[in-house]
Amino acid sequence: MISDTPLRAVHERLGATMTEFAGWLMPLRYRSETAEHNAVRTGAALFDLSHMGEIAVTGPGAGAALDYAVTGWPSALAVGRARYTMLCAPDGGILDDLIVYRQADERFLVVANASNTDVVLAELAKRCSGAALVADESAVTGLVSIQGPNGCGILSSVTGIPVAEMKYYAGAYGTVAGREAWVARTGYTGEDGFEIFCAPADCEPLWDALAAAAPGGVPPAGLAARDTLRLEAGMPLYGNELGPDVTPYEAGLGRVVRLDKPGDFVGRDALAARAEAGPRRKLVGLLSGSRRVPRHGYAVLSGTGAAGVVTSGAPSPTLGRPIAMAYVEPYATGPFGIDVRGTTEPAEVTALPFYDRRK
Amino acid sequence: MSVPAELLYTQEHEWIAIAGGTATIGITDYATQALGDVVYVSLPEVGAAVTAGEPCGEVESTKSVSDLYSPVDGEVTEVNEELNDDPGLINAEPYGLGWMFRVQVAGGQAAGTGLLSPAEYDALTRSAG
Numbered sequence: 084m085i086s087d088t089p090l091r092a093v094h095e096r097l098g099a100t101m102t103e104f105a106g107w108l109m110p111l112r113y114r115s116e117t118a119e120h121n122a123v124r125t126g127a128a129l130f131d132l133s134h135m136g137e138i139a140v141t142g143p144g145a146g147a148a149l150d151y152a153v154t155g156w157p158s159a160l161a162v163g164r165a166r167y168t169m170l171c172a173p174d175g176g177i178l179d180d181l182i183v184y185r186q187a188d189e190r191f192l193v194v195a196n197a198s199n200t201d202v203v204l205a206e207l208a209k210r211c212s213g214a215a216l217v218a219d220e221s222a223v224t225g226l227v228s229i230q231g232p233n234g235c236g237i238l239s240s241v242t243g244i245p246v247a248e249m250k251y252y253a254g255a256y257g258t259v260a261g262r263e264a265w266v267a268r269t270g271y272t273g274e275d276g277f278e279i280f281c282a283p284a285d286c287e288p289l290w291d292a293l294a295a296a297a298p299g300g301v302p303p304a305g306l307a308a309r310d311t312l313r314l315e316a317g318m319p320l321y322g323n324e325l326g327p328d329v330t331p332y333e334a335g336l337g338r339v340v341r342l343d344k345p346g347d348f349v350g351r352d353a354l355a356a357r358a359e360a361g362p363r364r365k366l367v368g369l370l371s372g373s374r375r376v377p378r379h380g381y382a383v384l385s386g387t388g389a390a391g392v393v394t395s396g397a398p399s400p401t402l403g404r405p406i407a408m409a410y411v412e413p414y415a416t417g418p419f420g421i422d423v424r425g426t427t428e429p430a431e432v433t434a435l436p437f438y439d440r441r442k
Numbered sequence: 443m444s445v446p447a448e449l450l451y452t453q454e455h456e457w458i459a460i461a462g463g464t465a466t467i468g469i470t471d472y473a474t475q476a477l478g479d480v481v482y483v484s485l486p487e488v489g490a491a492v493t494a495g496e497p498c499g500e501v502e503s504t505k506s507v508s509d510l511y512s513p514v515d516g517e518v519t520e521v522n523e524e525l526n527d528d529p530g531l532i533n534a535e536p537y538g539l540g541w542m543f544r545v546q547v548a549g550g551q552a553a554g555t556g557l558l559s560p561a562e563y564d565a566l567t568r569s570a571g
Contacts, residue, residue: 100475100478111478111505112478115478115479115533116478116479116504116505117479117481117504307478307504307505310505311504374481374482374502375482375484375500375502375507376481376482376502376507378507397504397505398481398482398502398504424507
């Protein structure tokens with residue numbers, strides 16, 4: 084069964100090319116995905132992210148329960164703050180990457196990838212059993228995001244929440260265009276931006292108000308632009324860079340594993356051992372020396388043979404050349420090539436992210 | 443979805459204009475919308491022999507790469523060099539400035555053999571959704 088977001092009619096009105104993604108019918112692009120990408124880098128654009136999973140963990144023991152369930156330290160979060168974290172299996176493999184918002188002293192909102200919502204819900208219910216209430220709020224939560232350097236000013240014009248003063252990875256309750264919402268300064272684009280969680284029925288009026296809140300309108304952007312934006316920002320995608328056979332250390336995200344927090348948590352022993360032993364492979368950024376685009380699954384070669392595999396690749400609108408992330412042997416230094424359908428194309432290693440808005 | 447009446451088409455979503463033994467080839471409006479923004483196109487070399495139904499190049503878009511097929515047998519006489527600097531022409535004008543290559547059609551191949559009429563191609567794209 085394929086689910087519709089509350090904004091399906093809006094996407095159809097805008098002439099979107101729709102695609103099935105993680106069981107949802109989602110806008111892939113509206114017109115040019117490159118133009119949508121550039122709108123986020125230079126101005127602002129709107130995304131429908133209602134496919135994301137929202138799971139509430141509540142009760143007096145919610146913080147401690149989450150400390151056991153995920154690799155981070157949610158109980159140490161102040162109310163109104165958020166953190167990127169991971170749900171790992173006992174062997175340290177990643178079951179999903181998450182954002183946890185502390186919305187109130189005894190309420191945390193866990194946002195999961197659409198494809199993993201069922202797994203995250205089941206694991207949280209099991210791991211928090213008896214200690215906190217775990218409720219799937221995905222069906223009663225819509226999510227609209229405005230991303231880009233102009234997003235803050237545009238959002239300010241339709242909300243009383245002082246979003247300009249809001250810190251990155253913070254959030255607050257309030258109204259947007261007269262609709263109740265949880266507004267957070269988070270995103271998946273490498274730009275400043277906000278995510279607005281609201282009731283499904285409020286998505287369309289909220290979207291329309293934001294779209295009309297700038298001269299000439301705020302354009303929509305689809306999943307194709309979202310993917311190239313997050314890749315330029317060096318952000319991992321579950322199923323590409325992250326999966327049950329990868330620990331956070333391989334992904335270069337060891338910082339999300341809080342071995343310094345008190346008490347046990349699922350995966351602690353395996354992750355502590357992995358931290359000690361060093362990663363079995365490393366995630367690198369590659370700049371292609373060719374115009375042919377490295378794609379997911381293509382082999383990375385070094386002088387002596389196979390060195391790894393491309394996890395994500397795309398033509399980068401900002402850099403004007405193809406970029407890729409790849410897992411390579413921990414001691415591989417290159418020079419690297421990428422096997423692009425039988426022909427080896429040169430690629431150079433570069434520090435991640437490919438694009439940093441602060442530089 | 444534009445399907446000009448004066449052109450012929452293939453199952454691989456290419457269009458062909460045949461005039462005086464020369465075929466001009468590009469990809470259709472439907473193809474460009476399915477692919478999204480074309481970022482690079484690899485075309486056959488001038489002078490290369492091409493065979494109907496065989497790959498002779500590649501079309502790269504943001505999300506995917508597709509083979510480019512020759513719809514006819516013959517020899518490549520010209521390629522659209524503009525696409526090297528501006529592959530976006532393929533999205534902007536798939537039937538105009540976005541043309542890809544020209545082939546001197548080999549003798550003996552009747553014009554239109556194995557190709558789809560506009561009506562047949564239109565039906566194909568509709569059945570593909």
